Amino acid sequence: LQFKKKKENTEANTNLLRIPKSNEQKPEIKKVKKQDTEKKEYKIKDFVVYPKHGVGQITEFKKMSIGGIEIEAYILKFEKDKANGMVPVNKQSHLRPLATINQVNKCISILKSKPKIKRSMWSRRAQEYEAKISSGKIYELAEVVRDLNKGDDLMVDQSYSERQLFEKAYDRILTEFQIVLNLNLEDTQKKLDKALKRNLEKQVQKIENKPPEEEVSEEIAK
Structure with missing residues (x-):
């Protein structure tokens, strides 16, 4: 009897491990459709981000x-550049809405993190930085x-092209943060500089207190 039970158990386990034949019906797997993010409708007075120019406002x-x-288009005003732009509605995938509060907080964490210098x-590297800026993606900025x-060593050991890229990315983030956080320009800048550990007043004092090299050399010559 014991042998018979063991044989029955073996057959049961074999049935569990049996590979289904090709003609047997397979379980139906439903495919989940991706959400279409390009069908977002923007309204007049909405702020949006256009990668090549930064934050703009839809005026018309x-x-x-x-x-x-016949085409339909958004007319954008870029306050920072004092310029206007036009984006066809069927090309609105090039636009993105402003960052959320959570995304802003994530950006601040990025600003506080250790730099990654290749x-x-x-x-x-300049090409890579330019590509990140042109992408318009908030985290890459x-x-x-x-x-x-x-x-604190701003403008020290930094080339002109480095400063240009830094200021371009900094201004883009500054403008977007100001609108999202509903702060004035000065308070937004303080928030950014605190995350970056930048003390511009201290830097200006360093430059002002530094003795001019020419005057020192003239005094020694006398």
């Missing part, structure tokens, strides 16, 4: 004819600001 929704083709030629930040 316009219908026009270009080359005999040991490659500056020309190559924060990474550029963090990596090019000199803290």
